[in-house]
Amino acid sequence: MEAVLSGQFKESAWLDVEDISVAYDGQPILCDVTFQVAHGARVAVVGPNGSGKSTLFKALVGLLPLLKGRVRIHGLPLGHHQDCVAYVPQREEVDWRFPVTVADVVMMGRFGRLGWLRRPTKEDGAVVTRCLEQMGIADLAHRPIGELSGGQQQRAFLARAMAQQPHVLLLDEPFTGVDIATQESILELLDQLQAQQVTMLISTHDLNLAATRFDRILLLKRRVMAYGTSAQVFTHQVLAETFGGQVLILPDGTTALDRCISEETGAKLRC
Amino acid sequence: MLTWLTQPLTYAFMQRGLLAAVMVGVLCAVIGCYVVLRSMAFIGDAMAHAILPGVAVAYLLKGNLLVGALVAAILVALSIGFFSRQGHVKEDTAIGIMFAAALSLGVLLISTIRTYAVDLTHILFGNVLGVGASDLWLTAGLTLGVLATIALLYKEFLVISFDPVLAATLRLPAELLRNLMLILLALTIVVSLQTVGVGLVASMLVTPGATAYLLTRRLSSMMLLSAAIGAFSSVSGLYLSFYTNVASGAAMVLTATTIFILAFLLAPRKGMLWRLVRGRHDSAAICPPDGQPADGRPAGKGK
Numbered sequence: 282m283e284a285v286l287s288g289q290f291k292e293s294a295w296l297d298v299e300d301i302s303v304a305y306d307g308q309p310i311l312c313d314v315t316f317q318v319a320h321g322a323r324v325a326v327v328g329p330n331g332s333g334k335s336t337l338f339k340a341l342v343g344l345l346p347l348l349k350g351r352v353r354i355h356g357l358p359l360g361h362h363q364d365c366v367a368y369v370p371q372r373e374e375v376d377w378r379f380p381v382t383v384a385d386v387v388m389m390g391r392f393g394r395l396g397w398l399r400r401p402t403k404e405d406g407a408v409v410t411r412c413l414e415q416m417g418i419a420d421l422a423h424r425p426i427g428e429l430s431g432g433q434q435q436r437a438f439l440a441r442a443m444a445q446q447p448h449v450l451l452l453d454e455p456f457t458g459v460d461i462a463t464q465e466s467i468l469e470l471l472d473q474l475q476a477q478q479v480t481m482l483i484s485t486h487d488l489n490l491a492a493t494r495f496d497r498i499l500l501l502k503r504r505v506m507a508y509g510t511s512a513q514v515f516t517h518q519v520l521a522e523t524f525g526g527q528v529l530i531l532p533d534g535t536t537a538l539d540r541c542i543s544e545e546t547g548a549k550l551r552c
Numbered sequence: 553m554l555t556w557l558t559q560p561l562t563y564a565f566m567q568r569g570l571l572a573a574v575m576v577g578v579l580c581a582v583i584g585c586y587v588v589l590r591s592m593a594f595i596g597d598a599m600a601h602a603i604l605p606g607v608a609v610a611y612l613l614k615g616n617l618l619v620g621a622l623v624a625a626i627l628v629a630l631s632i633g634f635f636s637r638q639g640h641v642k643e644d645t646a647i648g649i650m651f652a653a654a655l656s657l658g659v660l661l662i663s664t665i666r667t668y669a670v671d672l673t674h675i676l677f678g679n680v681l682g683v684g685a686s687d688l689w690l691t692a693g694l695t696l697g698v699l700a701t702i703a704l705l706y707k708e709f710l711v712i713s714f715d716p717v718l719a720a721t722l723r724l725p726a727e728l729l730r731n732l733m734l735i736l737l738a739l740t741i742v743v744s745l746q747t748v749g750v751g752l753v754a755s756m757l758v759t760p761g762a763t764a765y766l767l768t769r770r771l772s773s774m775m776l777l778s779a780a781i782g783a784f785s786s787v788s789g790l791y792l793s794f795y796t797n798v799a800s801g802a803a804m805v806l807t808a809t810t811i812f813i814l815a816f817l818l819a820p821r822k823g824m825l826w827r828l829v830r831g832r833h834d835s836a837a838i839c840p841p842d843g844q845p846a847d848g849r850p851a852g853k854g855k
Contacts (some may be wrong), residue, residue, distance in 0.1 A: 374715075380768060389718060
């Protein structure tokens with residue numbers, strides 16, 4: 282495992298998001314977002330549905346253009362280091378019937394480093410094998426991707442993100458819709474990656490998980506509502522402001538989210 | 553038996569025809585894998601028909617018919633991209649509009665030509681036995697060029713076809729690659745005119761790829777098997793045509809179709825027969841008598 286995580290992994294990222302606004306389908310979703318993430322920090326991105334968590338991730342990998350502001354990684358603007366950011370979307374929009382095996386999918390994580398016209402080497406193959414082993418799906422390597430269960434597919438795409446050997450890892454709701462075993466192995470993976478100082482942004486609905494297993498919490502609701510440690514962010518006032526009637530705070534400090542209540546919709550935002 | 557195979561090859565036109573048929577069979581089958589996987593069958597058919605006005609114009613200007621065909625095919629492919637990219641018109645609608653317009657323009661132009669009969673029927677239905685030596689060189693050059701491009705850009709075409717989001721995060725020029733693929737498809741169609749003609753080229757593109765899809769689980773093996781099926785269909789179609797005196801293009805297409813139907817029925821895992829047997833096996837395994845869990849195969853998703 283050390284071999285996979287050595288080298289490029291050691292150089293973790295300093296992520297500087299400065300006053301960005303992002304639109305989706307002509308509608309501004311995120312406004313004036315500013316925050317910095319230190320080298321190798323693990324940040325939970327929390328907020329109600331439609332608060333712009335996925336939009337933030339898509340903007341960070343360049344899938345959505347910035348209306349204003351800038352994003353710098355290692356002090357350089359986006360696009361200068363194409364393979365140092367890995368992104369695992371909430372739901373993969375891939376062609377599930379495409380004839381690729383799990384190993385083929387993970388190998389795609391190496392393509393950014395390979396560049397044009399170069400074929401994968403034995404070394405790339407070794408990285409793929411180790412990433413599959415770490416995610417516990419080495420036995421599925423030669424199965425078509427479409428035959429896997431939801432949790433197995435999630436593991437395959439996490440393995441691909443690791444094969445990219447990113448400095449910044451963006452995971453969009455990796456804990457939603459997976460079984461406990463997969464959740465545990467994802468958390469284990471995060472611990473290992475953190476030991477290698479990979480900078481991580483992970484969106485989640487689980488406030489307790491965010492409070493206990495992350496260094497920093499970014500509370501989003503189309504703007505940055507709060508950013509800091511769980512003690513700084515999870516105050517009654519901030520939670521009530523962000524989630525409105527959806528959040529229930531028990532006397533012992535436990536918080537519960539009611540995700541059945543829909544958020545105020547149609548609230549048009551101007552940047 | 554051996555003389556049955558070698559006897560046609562004593563004719564020079566059969567040798568040239570066979571070479572051209574094999575090259576076209578392989579080329580169509582390989583790029584056909586992307587046509588099948590990226591649902592480009594309709595655009596391929598549209599490009600084939602759109603060739604007609606290009607050929608007519610080239611004929612009127614006494615230019616090279618193949619060059620005219622190529623220019624027309626590329627123009628139509630790019631204009632379909634242009635109309636659908638704005639987002640107001642869906643791609644298949646744009647294809648339908650351009651396809652009919654180009655075909656009409658072709659018919660209009662041809663109706664002004666008096667002596668079109670011989671050359672233009674060859675464009676419509678192909679004439680593999682009329683392939684000349686210079687045609688053969690052109691076919692060989694274009695076939696090699698297209699196949700080399702597909703091999704060199706294997707990774708990139710794979711990613712833009714399978715996972716557009718990863719393609720974007722890797723900052724691949726997806727639009728450029730998509731247009732390049734359309735140009736490769738246009739080249740393939742023009743090369744195929746000699747053997748199967750405008751009417752049947754869609755089948756040569758789609759059928760071997762669809763057959764190989766049923767039998768393989770990786771893109772690279774799908775392409776190899778598809779190429780083998782394409783070459784086999786071309787050769788056997790040509791022999792069928794030689795001995796029974798039927799149209800060669802149609803014989804090639806029907807051979808490929810027969811192989812597809814066999815694969816559809818008998819393919820392991822994806823074939824109909826397999827599914828029937830498997831379905832019976834699975835329903836028996838749901839409640840095994842000894843209470844052991846079923847065979848542990850995870851439920852397929854997205855199937």
